[in-house]
Amino acid sequence: MTLQLPAEADATLASDRAAQTITMLDLFAGAGGLTAGFHAASDRFRVKRAVELDTAAAATYAATFGEDLVYRGGIEDWLRDEDVPNVDLIVGGPPCQGFSMLGKRDTTDRRNYLWQEYAATILRAQPKYFVVENVAAFAKSQQFRDFTESTQPDGILRDYTFEWGILNAADYGAFQARKRAILIGRSRDLPEVGMPEPTHLGRHRTVRQAFTNIVPTVTETRLDGRTKRFFGVDLPGVFHPFELHFGREYAEISKLRFQEIPEGGNRFDLPDRLKARCWLGHTNGSGDVMGRLHWDKPSVTIRTEFFKPEKGRYLHPTEHRAITHYEAAVLQGFPDTHRFVGSKTAIARQIGNAVPVPLGAAIGQQIASVL
Numbered sequence: 001m002t003l004q005l006p007a008e009a010d011a012t013l014a015s016d017r018a019a020q021t022i023t024m025l026d027l028f029a030g031a032g033g034l035t036a037g038f039h040a041a042s043d044r045f046r047v048k049r050a051v052e053l054d055t056a057a058a059a060t061y062a063a064t065f066g067e068d069l070v071y072r073g074g075i076e077d078w079l080r081d082e083d084v085p086n087v088d089l090i091v092g093g094p095p096c097q098g099f100s101m102l103g104k105r106d107t108t109d110r111r112n113y114l115w116q117e118y119a120a121t122i123l124r125a126q127p128k129y130f131v132v133e134n135v136a137a138f139a140k141s142q143q144f145r146d147f148t149e150s151t152q153p154d155g156i157l158r159d160y161t162f163e164w165g166i167l168n169a170a171d172y173g174a175f176q177a178r179k180r181a182i183l184i185g186r187s188r189d190l191p192e193v194g195m196p197e198p199t200h201l202g203r204h205r206t207v208r209q210a211f212t213n214i215v216p217t218v219t220e221t222r223l224d225g226r227t228k229r230f231f232g233v234d235l236p237g238v239f240h241p242f243e244l245h246f247g248r249e250y251a252e253i254s255k256l257r258f259q260e261i262p263e264g265g266n267r268f269d270l271p272d273r274l275k276a277r278c279w280l281g282h283t284n285g286s287g288d289v290m291g292r293l294h295w296d297k298p299s300v301t302i303r304t305e306f307f308k309p310e311k312g313r314y315l316h317p318t319e320h321r322a323i324t325h326y327e328a329a330v331l332q333g334f335p336d337t338h339r340f341v342g343s344k345t346a347i348a349r350q351i352g353n354a355v356p357v358p359l360g361a362a363i364g365q366q367i368a369s370v371l
Contacts, residue, residue, distance in 0.1 A: 022371050024038070025050070025127075031057050032354075035050065036338060036360065041365040045364065047069050054350075057350050058230070063230075089129050092131070094118055129184065130160070130185040131183065131367070137181075166179055167182050167196075172199055172200060173199055173205055174205070174333055174358040175331045176298050176302055184367070206297055210330050214326065214327060226238075235341050235342055236342060243326075246326075253274065258320035289310060302352055306323060306328045307344075325340075328351050333356050334354070
């Protein structure tokens with residue numbers, strides 16, 4: 001026998017479900033690592049708009065979560081072109097290249113000041129909470145100090161405050177050690193959220209666990225030729241994560257080097273005849289260059305050029321190759337339901353720039369607990 005609810009009761013249930021929904025904006029959305037994490041944390045999160053400048057990354061987000069959600073363009077253009085909806089939550093990671101610890105830092109890089117557009121979005125959307133994620137060095141930057149000052153009594157975000165911390169994704173179940181500066185802001189009339197408690201201290205998940213179901217042998221070196229149109233542009237894709245299990249065409253010198261590097265080893269294990277000229281006599285410095293991932297530790301931070309062993313500890317633990325795009329996506333925590341669009345280089349950039357999904361999930365659970 002089916003119980004038929006009166007119309008009033010049915011309407012009440014629908015209203016309760018709507019009240020439980022947490023609406024959000026994802027700014028600088030990239031491939032959707034934060035959105036994937038928040039969705040993993042709770043099915044209450046519902047994205048109303050995602051904003052991403054890079055066309056391939058925006059297409060990846062659209063292929064995974066819905067094309068109607070994505071504004072493909074810069075945040076400045078979006079603020080000019082569209083009405084900003086009121087939401088419960090804003091999340092996003094403004095670009096960090098100008099103050100990243102990698103390469104030459106440029107404190108005048110205009111991308112460093114996109115936090116101001118993030119702040120403008122807060123003023124227009126009036127969220128209850130917001131989340132900013134960035135490289136750990138952000139916490140020592142002028143931009144962080146400016147953001148802090150904006151929440152003072154005479155600042156543009158005077159109605160908001162925030163807590164912050166440096167979180168290691170491995171402490172929250174990610175397969176990699178990746179430290180990020182996390183700011184969790186709130187309207188001043190709402191309770192403090194606090195940082196999520198680590199769930200995996202002392203029992204970090206490892207590369208071996210990440211690669212358990214991945215075939216180690218790789219024969220493909222390129223994407224297949226399929227394309228799909230996004231935002232008026234034909235792009236390679238759409239690809240399941242497991243379709244990204246391809247390698248590269250290596251030079252002979254690279255193949256010889258890989259064969260000489262033992263498990264856990266790096267460039268220091270190479271005989272002089274196989275060392276690059278700049279390595280000869282250079283017996284200190286980074287031990288990660290041309291290094292193998294350790295089976296029983298989390299991986300190092302997955303960056304945008306993980307497919308180049310000369311850029312870090314990105315060799316497979318035992319195979320004579322760099323890790324594949326698929327393996328990098330798994331180390332980042334992307335689920336099988338994710339979809340990727342773009343060239344090999346574009347997809348690598350999306351994977352390397354993403355927030356590890358387990359870290360996003362931990363933050364999402366923390367937010368959901370107070371909403």
